[in-house]
Amino acid sequence: MSQYAHPEVLVTTQWLMDHLNDPAVRVVEVDMSSDLYADNHIPGAIFWNVFADLLSPDHSINLDPAAMARLLARSGISPDTTVVAYGSYPGTGAWIFWLLQLFGHDNVYVLNGGHQKWLAEDRPVTSELSHFATTQHPVPLPDGSLRVSQAEIQAALGQSDSVLLDVRTAPEYQGEIFLLKPPEGLERSGHIPGAVHLEHTLTLNEDGTFKSAAALHNLYSSQGITAEKTIFPYCAIGARSAYTWFVLTHLLGYPNVRNYDGSWNEWSRLPHTAIEQ
Secondary structure: OOOOOOHHHEEOHHHHHHOOOOOOEEEEEEEOOHHHHHOOEOOOOEEEEHHHHHEOOOOOEOOOHHHHHHHHHHOOOOOOOEEEEEOOOOOHHHHHHHHHHHOOOOOEEEEOOHHHHHHHOOOOOEOOOOOOOOOOOOOOOOOHHHEOOHHHHHHHOOOOOEEEEEOOOHHHHOOOOOOOOOOOOOOOOOEOOOOEEOOHHHHEOOOOOEOOHHHHHHHHHOOOOOOOOEEEEEOOOOHHHHHHHHHHHHHOOOOOEOEOOOHHHHHOOOOOOOOEO
């Protein structure tokens, strides 16, 4: 992992195994259903439900500082707690890394390989639910430099020094499907005009770990996604694009990357925004 710009943001399955009983470490599993967590989660891991804990009713990421403070407090997380994030879906841990960094919690790490690698190595899992004493977590102030607004995306269209990076699946990009439709039913399918398509899972090895720095550099540079440009990744709700932000900034060291967390969930419902299919 030493090839990465910031290898320290990743922890191995062995590191986590060695720290399962460390009271200063809180392991967080993030999934869309408690059924995925119930019978085979890492011992001591707490569960965050994507829909109940992290998204608003319109499927946008809940960026209310008070809501984040409550979530961290009931999870037994204080400002100095070491958080290790993972999930069953590729990239979940890196999404949580972005989200906690956004709210000023710097002591957060991603389990390289996630749940997939943990299970493949036959490491211990449990059905026992984890409970920790509630902390008094202060309400954090979000760091706006990690995000980009819809208006800024609109202004960046056609700019040669910026890249809009669509990291959804090919059917989503081509307008064939719409993942996590907003409840209002006003969405349109397709992609932002001029957006480069590169699915986020292409950054992973078969075992769920991140590809080498060299492989990642080749992957992105082949699509014109280079360090001297400003990169705006987006997806459906901002989670997969947060993962891409993590890869570009912390594994490759790109200096100008901001996550469009509004993503297609926001863009597709605005009547004045242009789309391509």
